[in-house]
Amino acid sequence: xxxxxxxxxxxxxxxxxxxxxxxxxxxxxxxxxxxxxxxxxxxxxxxxxxxxxxxxxxxxxxxxxxxxxxxxxxxxxxxxxxxxxxxxxxxxxxxxxxxxxxxxxxxxxxxxxxxxxxxxxxxxxxxxxxxxxxxxxxxxxxxxxxxxxxxxxxxxxxxxxxxxxxxxxxxxxxxxxxxxxxxxxxxxxxxxxxxxxxxxxxxxxxxxxxxxxxxxxxxxxxxxxxxxxxxxxxxxxxxxxxxxxxxxxxxxxxxxxxxxxxxxxxxxxxxxxxxxxxxxxxxxxxx
Numbered sequence: 001x002x003x004x005x006x007x008x009x010x011x012x013x014x015x016x017x018x019x020x021x022x023x024x025x026x027x028x029x030x031x032x033x034x035x036x037x038x039x040x041x042x043x044x045x046x047x048x049x050x051x052x053x054x055x056x057x058x059x060x061x062x063x064x065x066x067x068x069x070x071x072x073x074x075x076x077x078x079x080x081x082x083x084x085x086x087x088x089x090x091x092x093x094x095x096x097x098x099x100x101x102x103x104x105x106x107x108x109x110x111x112x113x114x115x116x117x118x119x120x121x122x123x124x125x126x127x128x129x130x131x132x133x134x135x136x137x138x139x140x141x142x143x144x145x146x147x148x149x150x151x152x153x154x155x156x157x158x159x160x161x162x163x164x165x166x167x168x169x170x171x172x173x174x175x176x177x178x179x180x181x182x183x184x185x186x187x188x189x190x191x192x193x194x195x196x197x198x199x200x201x202x203x204x205x206x207x208x209x210x211x212x213x214x215x216x217x218x219x220x221x222x223x224x225x226x227x228x229x230x231x232x233x234x235x236x237x238x239x240x241x242x243x244x245x246x247x248x249x250x251x252x253x254x255x256x257x258x259x260x261x262x263x264x265x266x267x268x269x270x271x272x273x274x275x276x277x278x279x280x281x282x283x284x285x286x287x
Contacts, residue, residue, distance in 0.1 A: 008159045012214045019043045022099030036170030036228035044219035055090035070183045076124035084120045110250025112287030114278045119245045123235040133231040138179040146250030147226035154242040157216040161235045166209035170227040192260035253277040
């Protein structure tokens with residue numbers, strides 16, 4: 001689904017909630033339930049950001065085989081890679097030494113929290129590529145409600161380059177959309193198709209669901225369910241847009257062993273289709 005909605009203007013239409021103490025009020029949980037996304041302010045303190053910026057540089061200079069760079073050689077690009085917390089200390093600390101898992105548990109209202117994977121994003125200034133409308137469920141082996149993306153900003157992100165969401169789209173009664181590549185020039189072969197359908201057009205979805213966004217500062221976070229539709233325009237700022245997403249799952253999350261490929265295809269052959277989503281590879285960290 002090509003991203004064809006203009007960057008938002010005006011005042012962001014939803015409130016945000018302070019997370020500096022490692023907990024959030026019940027209204028934040030209710031907002032996530034209603035809209036499928038919530039904004040948390042001051043999750044990280046400003047003095048933690050320089051080490052994370054250095055970690056972003058390290059990750060980009062030493063990418064894994066799973067890394068992707070979208071954009072013309074020598075120009076602004078969109079870089080992303082996976083499980084950087086397994087090899088870069090700044091991201092390991094962010095994962096393990098902050099209240100992130102506790103907040104995930106509170107927001108999902110789940111007795112357990114399981115670690116799935118993480119995904120680093122770096123959009124260069126001056127045109128780093130757009131992120132097309134998509135749902136994260138397309139790229140996961142999770143069925144059920146409890147998979148959330150805990151996305152932490154490391155740069156100022158004004159509305160013109162902000163992530164945008166279709167509020168309430170996580171509640172739509174339709175199968176997961178088929179996975180599509182962020183680079184329209186590429187197509188996946190042999191993708192998972194069981195219980196999946198082509199995505200509806202952005203125009204149709206935009207007529208059904210309200211578009212919401214927030215202006216962010218370094219250390220702010222966005223949290224959303226894996227079925228919440230979202231996307232972002234190209235980064236037209238002069239500065240980069242760096243962020244990381246940690247994926248956490250809870251009580252209502254089950255393993256999807258469908259045949260076919262998912263990018264990245266993090267899987268566990270020890271899990272059977274429909275098993276609770278927890279294993280040695282996907283460890284339980286709360287509960």
